[in-house]
Amino acid sequence: ELLSGETWNPLKLKFQLRNVRERLAKNLVEKGVLTTEKQNFLLFDMTTHPVTDTSTKERVVKKVQDAVLSKWQNDPNRMDKRTLALVYMAHASDVLENAFAPLSDDDYELAMKRVRELLDVDPDVEASKQGSNELLWSVVAAFLK
DSSP states (O other), X not given: OTTTTOSOOGXXXXXXXXXXXXXXXXXXXXTTSBOOEEEEETTEEEEEOOBSOHHHHHHHHHHHHHXXXXXXXXXXXXXXXHHHHHHHHHHHTXXXXXXXXXXXXXXXXXXXXXXXXXXXXXXXHXXXXXXXXXXXXXXXXXXXX
């Protein structure tokens, strides 16, 4: 049951993330953002998902860049929750450097500094603040472990 991803229990997040990549790729293929191809890597075939809709990718990259540059909020609880989750997931997926690569050197350094600030936030403290989203911070805590 936990490995299917059909249930949502933040305490069992490690088990539930097992097939997230495949489920996300499947949904993005259905929406026309990605395609599915088989590529031969020496001894075995591997399914890959090249991007077909670059405008969607560019929009997501721009949203991440704006979140830590032009729309930066010093308080994570004041940030848009979906955007905040996107930044944390991009970090967990190790794609932030790619998203920030087109930036100028100064903007790149500022963006990385602000991401480090987000990563240094204590999710338990943030969850206890008035008006915070406890579920979001519990998931962030699981990603940061």
